[in-house]
Amino acid sequence: MKGTITDKNNTPINVANILIKKDSLNISEYILPSDGLYEISLNKDYLDKIIIEVDAYGYKKQQKTITNPEKTKSYTLNFKLEDYQESLEEVVITAPRKAVVIKKDTVTYNLKSYLTGEEVKVQDILKKLPGITINEDSGAIKFKGKTIEALLLGGDDLFGHNYVLGSKNINAGVIAQVQAIENYSENALLKGIEDGEKVAINLELKKGRFDFSGNIDTGLGVFEDLDLAHFTSATLLGVTKGYKSFANVASNNLGTNNSPFDHFSSKKNTEQLKEVDYFTEKVIPTTRFSNFLSDNRVNINNQLFGNYNAIFKLNKKIDLKTNLFYLKDHLKNDQFIENKYNFENEIFTTVDDISYSNQPRQFRGDLELKFKTSNTSLLTYNFRARQEDITSTSAIKSNNNNSYETILNSDDFFILNELNYTKRLSGNKAIQVSLYHSRNKIDQMYEVTPSFLSEGDFNLQNVGLDKNRLGGKASFLGSSKNGSNYSVFVKVKSIGHNLKSKLLDVEQGDINNLSQNDLYYSKKKIEQGGYYNFNFKKFRVIPEYSLGILQNDIETIDPLNNQNKTNLVLKNSLKLRYKINRISFLQSSVSYETDNKIENYLFSNNILINNRTLLSNTPKLDLQETLSIGLLYYFYNLQTETSLNVAVNYNKSKNSFFVNSFIDQNRTSINYVFLPESQDDLSGTINGTLFVPFADTFVEFDSNVSILNYKNLVNNSLLRNNESKIASFGINFRTAFLKAINFRNNFNFQYSDTASSDGSLFINRSLRNSFSTLFKPTETVFFKLTSDVFLPSLSNNNELYNFIDFSFKYTPKGKKYSFKLVSNNILNEVNFEQVQVSDFGTNIQRTNLLPSYTFLAFSYTF
Secondary structure, eight states, rough: EEEEEOOTOOOOOSOOEEEEOOOSOOOOOOOOOOBBEEEEEOOOSSSEEEEEEEEOTTTEEEEEEEEEOOEEEEEEOOEOOOOOOOOOOOOOOOOOSSEEEEETEEEEEEEGGTOOOOOHHHHHHHHHHTTTOOTTTOOOOOEEEEESOOOEETTTSTTTTTTTHHHHSSBGGEEEEEEESSOOOOOGGGGGTTOTTEEEEEEESSOOSEEEEEEEEEEEEETTTTTTTEEEEEEEEEEEEEEEEEEEEEEESSSSOOOSOOOSOOOHHHHHHHHGGGGOOOSSSOOOOOOOSSSHOOOOEEEEEEEEEEEOOOSSSSSEEEEEEEEEEEEEEEEEEEEEEEEEEEEEEEEEEEEEEEEEEEEEEEEEEEEEEETEEEEEEEEEEEEEEEEEEEEEEEETTEEEEEEEEEEEEEEEEEEEEEEEEEEEEEEEEEEEEEEEEEEEEEEEEESSSSSSOOOOOOEEEEEEEHHHHEEEEETTSSSSSEEEEEEEEEEEEEEEEEEEEEEEEEEEEEEEEEEEEEEEEEEEEEEEEEEEEEEEEEEEEEEEEEEEEEESSSSSGOOEEEEEEEEEEEEEEEEEETTTHHHEEEEEEEEEEOSSOOOSSSSSSSSSSSEEOOOOOOOOEEEEEEEEEEEEEETTTTEEEEEEEEEEEEEEEEEEEEEEEEEEEEEEEEEEEEEEEEEEEEEEEEEEGGGTTTEEEEEHHHHHHHEEEETOOOEEEEEEEEEEHHHHHEEEESSSSSEEEEEEEEEEEHHHHHHHSSEEEEEEEEEEEEEETTTTTTEEEEEEEEETTOOTTTTEEEEEEEEEEETTTTOOOOOOEEESSSSOOOOOOOEETTTTTTEEEEOOOOOEEEEEEEEOOO
């Protein structure tokens, strides 16, 4: 028997079974084809019939039968097989997916376990993930209590320290996965070598590797007074083979700050906190308000902000990153400030009614160039330039009778050049060398009309600051197999600080020079130091030290006030950590430091900083000493979403600058004077998270207590001993029902108690509670109703504020666009009052709020 086996297209089938049967059940002989051909001589007897069956994978079986076969005859049988197709019933395998997956140093979150559909931006996602917290004011992100180093996008650090640009503006809908990375290193060559205490957050995108996505949001509405309310925001996120970028343009007058720069309050952003040594502080502040409420309640603005961030992978060795910024804003607020002073022998009240306007404008460009000179070496160059101009004006009615108008122009220029070289040596060792130069130049001109220092027409205060910083550092780093690591370094820096000021009083063309400063401050420091992280079983011991020589010089126009001093400075610390298990540890720490911190206390003659206040210092180059002791218990189980952190810290400083102030109804003079006195503070924190399974509810609590013992002088008094006690208690809950409705509640109680050795005692207690109802009846509709209640002072129950906000969002099924209706401050609270106490009085600040507004918004995602 022989023949061919092909498919319907006459293509030979090589893999098949050719079965020879006497009946339908039993196989007598078989053969395999070769190149679609078969041939076999049968060895057994077949009396009635021969059944030939061909079985090939992916084809229907086929049979042919020979009846009454003849033994000596040859038979040719060809087979053409048909494709086999069969529909199977669907088989569904279900299993609960882990909400958190921990693999080595990376924690990966299953977002479906946490999100409810109300999330708009990345920040809204991160707030709901266990272990991650976000500071509502600065936008700083923490993971397990540690501030993150970077917010990565697909593994790349696109934003640097200004990562709030990404968390505030990237659309939540494009995020597929969030990862928290422990033991993170910005420099890949130092991975596994440097101190592994750093953390980062990585965002993975939903779409493919080569893609562009973005969104356009725009809204239009009216305020209660029928003025126009508007906002527009457009973002573009690009990911291609050699390019990654994020750009956004935003404009609004709804109190939203889309930039990482805060011109409304005096809070520093994440970048400024990390690089504080590069900058010089403005002597005359450009803000006059501390805010207890969120910006979208108080920040009456008209902002335009644009930003472009990009990483270009020019080739396998060179990466170029650019960050460009533009900001223009117009901030307004009306403030009523009442200070009730109670000194030992006098009691009086001052009142300022201020209408304030602040118009900042900023241009900024950053560049980072990374050149991988070899597989074991990396050269990095950083450049940054910023130009900031701020015009601040105010109309002031003081003590209900004196009226003033002020204008402050501030010009702030900053430039930074930084070069870093890293070389990884054989084994787990590396060397790193860095050089930098920065310059920060600030010019300020402040005018008060009429003069409050005399009967003159106006006062004019000019201040010029110019800070130059030059330095370098060389480090040798290494690690061992048991996870221990170490570093030794030599560091040098030189700071030159020029300060010139002139306070003029002008009356009918006559100019009187009331106060003048002209000084140059020089600081040179060379130090050697290092640390060693030593692991032994469950213990980790971390000693750290630095020893240096510090030379300070102050040169002024009056040679009698010149000072110079050379000191030996040191900083030593020791941490001892005991690892209880993989999710908890106990740590104690102690540190002692001597240094000179005079840069903010240089000028000795008066500078006018507002319509009431003159500021001066009594400089001294003596060293200041600081002792710190801490104890920490840490527990964090991401799998059960349970955490508990308890911390106690004690700080004591000796030889410090103390406030010597003189206050009357019209003027405040503040002089910072150096005294060989001590002051200390003790603080404690307890915070944690608990998931209650039977109620599908997360409970979060956060309590802080601090006791500060400090000294000051007021109105020619003797040195006063003061004690300030501040406590806050917060408890929040949020439900995680799979049903259509969920709830959020945040409760906070604050207590302030300040007492002085002269018998003065000032106490204030305040409450805040925010309750939200989230209703999602279908996949396309989402409602949110919030009541935010404030009681600034329990002693004045009449001042209670209730903010009612409502939003409705409709997203058509399967569409990329959505509509949103928003009404904020529905009860139209027109102002807000906050109370603060000090050791000599009570401060009450009342400010106007954004009025009630309603707008309709349209969003499109692509």
